[in-house]
Amino acid sequence: MSVTSHPMKPSPEPNPRDPWTGASRTATGLPATVGMPLAQPGRPGSGVLVALVLCTLLLLGVTFFLSGIFGSGTLLWLGLLAMVPLGLCLAGLRWVDRWDPEPRPMLLLALLWGAGTSVAGALLVGDLFTELFFNPAGRLDLDTFGAVVQAPIVEELVKGAGVLLIFWLNRAHFDGPIDGIVYGGMVGAGFAFTENILYFGSSYAESGAPGDLAAVFVLRGLFSPFAHVLFTAWTGFALGLCAEHGDRSRWPLYLGLGLLPAVLGHFLWNGGVGIFFDSFLDFYFLLQLPLFVATVVSVVLLQRAELRLIARRLDEYRQAGWFTPAEVAMFATPAGRKAARAWASAHGRGRLMQDFTQTAMDLASVRQRISAGHADAGDHARELALLHQSYRQRAQLLAGVVV
Secondary structure: OOHHHOOOOOOOOOOOEOOOOOOEOOOOOOOOOOOOOOOOOOOOOHHHHHHHHHHHHHHHHHHHHHHHHHOHHHHHHHHHHHHHHHHHHHHHHHHHOOOOOOOHHHHHHHHHHHHHHHHHHHHHHHHHHHHHHOOOOOOOOHHHHHHHHHHHHHHHHHHHHHHHHHHHHOOOOOOOHHHHHHHHHHHHHHHHHHHHHHHHHHHHHHHOOHHHHHHHHHHHHHHOOOHHHHHHHHHHHHHHHHHHHOOHHHHHHHHHHHHHHHHHHHHHHHHHHHHOEOOHHHHHHHHHHHHHHHHHHHHHHHHHHHHHHHHHHHHHHHHHOOOOHHHHHHHHOHHHHHHHHHHHHHOOOHHHHHHHHHHHHHHHHHHHHHHOOOOOOOHHHHHHHHHHHHHHHHHHHHOOOOO
């Protein structure tokens, strides 16, 4: 169904002027069926709530396990220390997610899965994996096997399972590569947080020397805080491509394609020094840092492509009279976003503008699925509900404002 032939066309307004610029614009107004229920895209469903509760319980179990190893007091300051690289990861992922933010409950689920469920799964499955595949007569000793074989495979599988869960629970928002990178990165950030506690605590317990702990903190917390984020982001990126192409039944293929570079990157990080490089600095500056820079450049290019797609889809609503040209620019360009925030801040309506923008982003996503032929049974109704929501949000934003 084309938006330009949508039966719920808007009716004329008495004052057909653009509310943001004051210029003349296409007449738009509140649709007749104002009583239609509003969409609630950010409200988690029952499946998400159950997953959040289970992941929280598993995280509490992991916390209890770690407190038995290090003691509750030591665990507290180890956790505070691990908050530093976690904060860097969350700041980076927020930058990646800034144009079309994912629902907070889903981001929380990803973080909890990484910090608790993934760690518990890796601890439980890791020993079984070693028993099945470790060969004492082979070329690798047990520690090396655990670092370069067991950890990359087992940890990326349990982290990838969390990304896959969100892929199925969050169909309305997990619909492109950027979304997958964000969810995969959040799972990786959560896992790295708990793993850092283990490494920091083990280093301190073995030597008791603050200098050794400081060296591990610099290595893991400052030099490479994004390592696990980058590994699992590959898995999310691949599942995001699957969602974008519209055939979710092919998820095993895409999951495998994403896990391959995730496992390989993890293997290189754990075993690169000593196998391929003579020193950590060679490894860091010749491989890890260039890969990180390449990842950032790739994300920027993906973001630009996402903004172009948003502009194209919202322009279809503009052609039908649902949005104005200024509103399309306001939603789909960096300058427009900046001007919208300034306008809303000057009028004390920052949260309303944020909600209005999020509704437009949800509309662009729905319109993309419909245009690409990937819509499910509820997308047309969701589109109409979001259109009504956008009108109400615009009315709230402009209430009492002279234009």
